[in-house]
Amino acid sequence: MADLLVEQPQEITISKTFPTKPKLKSKPKTPSKTPESKYWSSFKSHQISNLISSIPSIDFSPISPHHFAAANSASLTLFSPHTLSPASTISSSDVVTSCSFRCDGSLIAASDLSGLIRVFDVKTRTPLRRLRSHARPVRFVKYPLLDKLHLVSGGDDSVVKYWDVAGESVVLDLYGHRDYVRCGDCSPTDGEMFVTGSYDHTVKLWDVRVDNKESVIEVNHGNPVEDVIFLPSGGMVATAGGNSVKIWDLIGGGKMVYSMESHNKTVTSICVGKVGKESGEEALQYRIFSVALDGYMKVFDYAKMKVTHSMRFPAPLMSIGFSPDCMTRVIGSSNGIIFAGRRKAKEDVGESKVGNFWALGSVEEPQRRALRPTYFRYFHRSQGEKPNEGDHLIMRQKKVKLAEHDKLLKKFRHKEALVSVLGGKNTENVVAVMEELVARRKLLKCVVNLDDEELGLLLGFLHKHSTMPRHSGLLTGLTRKVLEMRAEDIRASDALKGHIRNLKRSVEEEIRIQHSLQEIQGVISPLLRIAGRR
Incomplete structure (x- = not known):
């Protein structure tokens, strides 16, 4: 690197109007925001923390405005999707384990640990039906998507039941699981087919039209199954x-x-939802959302078979729901906190403004006077307008703020620029100024013209930073040149001799470290070679 200090014929930049930057500094790689991460960052986070215990089940109403229900302790709480505040509460005689809205959103079914399933009217909260046949706690209950008259349930008695809600009777008892039935889902394309998952590691597909009451298809997940869902096509399931x-x-x-397998602990709940831009617009793609006891929510794009987004929450997560209009995300935790997220739609803002105007009465828009060349507003028209998508923007260049050493370099006061930057504490700026002086072929001339005090600043900087690997190529060569050119001045000054002694000690220490590293490398290299052969 000492060759850089030798003056060579090259093109010289006469004027300098930009700040000096070090050439040897590596730029950190900042990850660019993907459309997926921008979409999820548009959700405004909100915590609902007035609930009593764990949230084992969350379900959204299929009818707009898509209220959602959360099971917690011995109650079922209905929430507004706009304000994310409780709208009503339905009490139960035991701990509620699961809930499901009917396809028209007017009824909701809830199961509890006593083995009872109750059907409520959503508006009046009146219990309409009591379904009791399970001998042990019921862990899931589900309304078929295309059926208003039947229910599917499963529980710790290992039995799957198909109910006639109107008659409060069991149509079918389906036996096949050998352990607790913990989850299930109904087909989005066929109201008479559903799937169940059990702690016996199996997932079974049932068809109520089959006479022998046996499962149509059985798959082995390999672990106790916590949740199972149909994908929108109806031909695939996720477990x-x-x-x-x-x-x-x-x-x-x-x-x-x-x-x-991107979670570190047990996955407790999954759901499928559409990722869209705004409410009412065409959705982009379907995603699978999963939550686990490790506190992470993962967004999985099953078209590309990769995780596209991940979020961390400060509690183990038990359940998740995503609204059909792509506007609300709700996650239930084990400590009774609901982590909700809501996107703010343009129509929501418009409705709130209109609502305020209705409350105040009719408001007429004030008439503005016509623009004339004699008005000040005439010369500032359209300056507040936002650009359209196809407009070409001409941005004003930001004024560059130059540091003191940059101003001195601009005026060709090279020695003063070097002394100014040496007085600061920014190593990168000092190296950048030195590189600029090498390019101008003025660094050695500056070294010659330094007085004893300024030379002391330079030697102190070389003592601290000449052994740094990032800058050693430039600073080691500069140190050699300084010792050659200013040897007499150094011998005549005790302060400069002290700097040289310190510099010598740091160089000897660096040499000792390098020798030790070479010895360690000599010991490790044969071992690595032997390990590579095996």
Whole structure:
């Protein structure tokens, strides 16, 4: 690097109007924001913390405005999707384990640990039906998407039941699981098919039209199954258990398509939802959302088979729900806190403004006077307008603020610029100024013209930073030149001799460290070579 200090013929920049920057500094890589991360960052976070215990189940109403229900302790709480505040509460005689809205949103079914399933009117909170047949706690209850008259349930008695809600009677008892039935889901394309998951590691597909009451397809997840959902096509299901989420092709006979294992602890709940821009607009794609006891929510794009987004929450997560209009995300935790997120739509803002105007009465828009060349407003028209998508923007260049050493370099006061930057504490700026002086072929001339005090500043800087690997190439060569050119001045000054002694000690220490590293490398290299052969 000492060759850089030798004056060579090259093109010289006469004027300098930009700040000096070090050439040897590596630029850190900042990850660019993807459209997926921008979409999820648009959700405004909100915590609902007035609930009593764990939130094992969350379900959204399929009818706009898509209220959602959360099961907590011995109650079922209904929330408004706009304000994220409780709208009403339905009490139960035991701990509620699961809830499900009917396809028209007017009824909701809730199961509890006593083995009872009750159907409520959403508006009046009146209990309409009591379904009791399970001998042990009921863990899930589900309304078929295309059916208003039946229910599917499963519990710790290992039995799956198909109910006639109007008659409060069991249509079918389906036996096949050998352990607790903890989850289930109904087909989005066929109201008479549903799937259930159990702690016996199996997931079974049932068809109520089959006479022998046996499952149509059975797959083995490999772990106790915590949740299972149909994907929108109806031909695939996703299962959660252990630390993995697996996708199965039912049309292909139950073949596993992919296994996503990005969670560190047990995955407790999954759901599927559409990722869109705004409410009412066409959704972009479907995603699988999973939550686990490790506190993470993962967004999985099963079209590309990769995790596209991840969020961390300060508690183990038990349940998740995503609204059909892509506007609300709700996550239930084990400590009774609901982590909700709501996107703010343009129509919401418009409605609130209109609502305020209605409260005040009719408001007429004030008439503005016509623009004339004699008005001040005439010369400032359209300056507050926002650009359209196809407009070409001409931005004003930001004024560059130059530091003191940059101003001195601009005026060709090279020695003063070097002394000014040496007085500061920014190593990168000092190296940048030195590189600029090398490019101008003025660094050695500046070294010659330094007085004893300024030379002391330079030697102190070289003592501290000449052994740094990032700058050693430049500073080691400069140190050699300084010792050659200012040897007589250094011998005549005790202060400069002290700097040289310190510099010598730092160089000797660096040499000792390098020798030690070479010895260690000599010991490790044969071992690595032997390990590579094996």
